[in-house]
Amino acid sequence: MEEFFHMGGYAAYVWTSYGLAAAVILALVWQSLCDWRRQSSLAAELEKAAGGRVRRAAAPAREDDR
Amino acid sequence: MSLTAAQRFHAYANPARFMALSERLLAPLSVLTLLTLGAGLWFALFSSPPDYQQGETVRIMYVHVPSAWLAMLGYSVMALASAVALIFRHPLADVAAKSAAPIGAAFTFLALATGSLWGKPMWGTWWEWDARMTSVLILFFLYLGYMALWATIEDPLRAARAAAVLALAGAINIPVIRYSVVWWNTLHQPASVFRMDGPTIAPSMLLPLGLMAAGFTLLFFTLHLVRMRAEIMRRRVRNLRLARADEGGL
Numbered sequence A: 001m002e003e004f005f006h007m008g009g010y011a012a013y014v015w016t017s018y019g020l021a022a023a024v025i026l027a028l029v030w031q032s033l034c035d036w037r038r039q040s041s042l043a044a045e046l047e048k049a050a051g052g053r054v055r056r057a058a059a060p061a062r063e064d065d066r
Numbered sequence B: 001m002s003l004t005a006a007q008r009f010h011a012y013a014n015p016a017r018f019m020a021l022s023e024r025l026l027a028p029l030s031v032l033t034l035l036t037l038g039a040g041l042w043f044a045l046f047s048s049p050p051d052y053q054q055g056e057t058v059r060i061m062y063v064h065v066p067s068a069w070l071a072m073l074g075y076s077v078m079a080l081a082s083a084v085a086l087i088f089r090h091p092l093a094d095v096a097a098k099s100a101a102p103i104g105a106a107f108t109f110l111a112l113a114t115g116s117l118w119g120k121p122m123w124g125t126w127w128e129w130d131a132r133m134t135s136v137l138i139l140f141f142l143y144l145g146y147m148a149l150w151a152t153i154e155d156p157l158r159a160a161r162a163a164a165v166l167a168l169a170g171a172i173n174i175p176v177i178r179y180s181v182v183w184w185n186t187l188h189q190p191a192s193v194f195r196m197d198g199p200t201i202a203p204s205m206l207l208p209l210g211l212m213a214a215g216f217t218l219l220f221f222t223l224h225l226v227r228m229r230a231e232i233m234r235r236r237v238r239n240l241r242l243a244r245a246d247e248g249g250l
Helices: A002-009 A011-050 B005-011 B015-045 B058-088 B093-123 B131-152 B156-170 B173-183 B203-246
Strands: none
Touching: A002 A011, A011 B058, A011 B093, A011 B203, B015 B058, B015 B203, B058 B093, B058 B131, B058 B156, B058 B173, B058 B203, B093 B131, B093 B156, B093 B203, B131 B156, B131 B173
């Protein structure tokens, strides 16, 4: 096990690479999910506040609208 | 009723359909991504031999090469979507282009950083201004410029057009990166997987590399879907706010 973490003397380079990759990927996943959650709750709030009055204007264009 | 190709193209451009389809895809895609990355990590860290020249640092390759591949894939998706947005006015195309940029930028950064971490023990230098490294650094700056352009122009339609032109102009860098190791005498080694005469690396190393590349690619598309969904919601929020302002309320 110790040998595994030692990485033939290159531990600092190998583990820094994997640690950095994990950190960047987790940050990207976390940020993407937070953004999605925030935008969809904002949209739901605004739609509720509008009470259906602006739903047509706000809804994405539908095929039969053309 | 059967749809023509053009009608089908526009049917899938419909954000409502995209939202429904992507919602169904996300769970299975996430599971597949985790499984592939898990298997990839197992082989990359435990179940593959050290290289006879590079020793254990060869394991850095299993993160470095897939990151570099996503750096190129991200830009290609961005440039292709930008072309579709400019030519066909496909309503989802600029959403797709914008959403690919931060993912591509993150993996370009990882490719540069892990390359540097491998270069120090193996080449004896963190950095060399050779053609491969310089062109990938330019790719990183192109991503940053593209995202800055989106951030500075408030109207999404105008921002999309300006950003698409930048993405297409920068696309010339992609073949330059690919062939930099052929055209110039670089410190960076030439391709060893996608070659005309087949891969030149040992099967025991091709397996972890292939699994990690597949896992990274799945991760890219999963994240891309999540970010596209968030971007569509952001535009819906913007439209709802504009509609409310039009009504005179607030």
